Amino acid sequence: MKKLIIAIDGPASSGKSTTARLLAQKLGYAYLDTGAMYRACALYSLQKSISITDIPAVTDMMASIEISIRNEQAGNRIYLENVDVTDAVREEHISKLASDISALAVVRTQMVDLQRKLGNQGAVVIDGRDIGTVVFPNADFKFFMVADAEVRAQRRWTELQSKGLSSIFEEVLSELIERDKNDSTREIAPLRAADDAIPIDTTKLDVDAQVDLLLSYILPSVEDI
Numbered sequence: 001m002k003k004l005i006i007a008i009d010g011p012a013s014s015g016k017s018t019t020a021r022l023l024a025q026k027l028g029y030a031y032l033d034t035g036a037m038y039r040a041c042a043l044y045s046l047q048k049s050i051s052i053t054d055i056p057a058v059t060d061m062m063a064s065i066e067i068s069i070r071n072e073q074a075g076n077r078i079y080l081e082n083v084d085v086t087d088a089v090r091e092e093h094i095s096k097l098a099s100d101i102s103a104l105a106v107v108r109t110q111m112v113d114l115q116r117k118l119g120n121q122g123a124v125v126i127d128g129r130d131i132g133t134v135v136f137p138n139a140d141f142k143f144f145m146v147a148d149a150e151v152r153a154q155r156r157w158t159e160l161q162s163k164g165l166s167s168i169f170e171e172v173l174s175e176l177i178e179r180d181k182n183d184s185t186r187e188i189a190p191l192r193a194a195d196d197a198i199p200i201d202t203t204k205l206d207v208d209a210q211v212d213l214l215l216s217y218i219l220p221s222v223e224d225i
């Protein structure tokens with residue numbers, strides 16, 4: 001069976017992570033959530049009280065950061081210095097900081113390196129912002145997921161509610177729009193669709209339909225599944 005690299009990029013809450021995770025399960029592939037890696041860098045900067053405008057301090061911080069991704073029964077878990085921070089990094093106050101820290105060259109170079117190491121054997125579904133454009137420009141499949149901002153904000157709001165984290169819908173929406181702007185206008189590896197990416201609009205699709213749609217592109221290229 002061919003071990004594909006499947007890249008899924010798109011703006012915040014466009015359905016990437018859930019779809020990528022379920023797709024990986026169906027294919028028996030590993031799943032790599034690259035957003036969680038930038039989120040872990042953001043959390044670490046908070047823990048160490050490092051301002052992300054202090055580049056020498058961020059550079060030192062990146063020399064000592066220990067991030068590992070483990071595919072466990074509970075799914076893809078991210079560890080920071082051997083502590084499971086998978087849930088902690090999803091909190092709302094980390095989102096904007098992750099977007100800001102991910103714009104720094106010293107952070108991106110190191111994370112992209114790690115992502116390539118983890119993914120280059122194939123049999124992996126990777127989601128992020130620059131997977132199809134920068135990390136794996138030769139990925140076997142590249143999808144670019146989009147959805148209306150209101151629908152994406154509703155998903156994010158529901159995710160926060162389900163975790164018992166109260167939030168105001170309008171704030172979630174404006175934070176999301178702000179973060180998309182931040183991610184698509186930065187100098188290094190901005191969020192954009194690769195020229196050969198397949199566009200997927202998830203506005204009117206539920207998760208099962210998203211997974212089925214991606215599988216309809218992928219399955220003809222995979223034997224023995």
Ligand code: DC
Nearest residue numbers: 034035036038098099102128129130
């Ligand atoms: O996918 P996410 O919302 O968990 O990502 C958090 C932030 O990390 C996002 O706003 C931008 C950054 N990011 C990135 O720059 N490149 C990636 N491949 C993944 C995430």
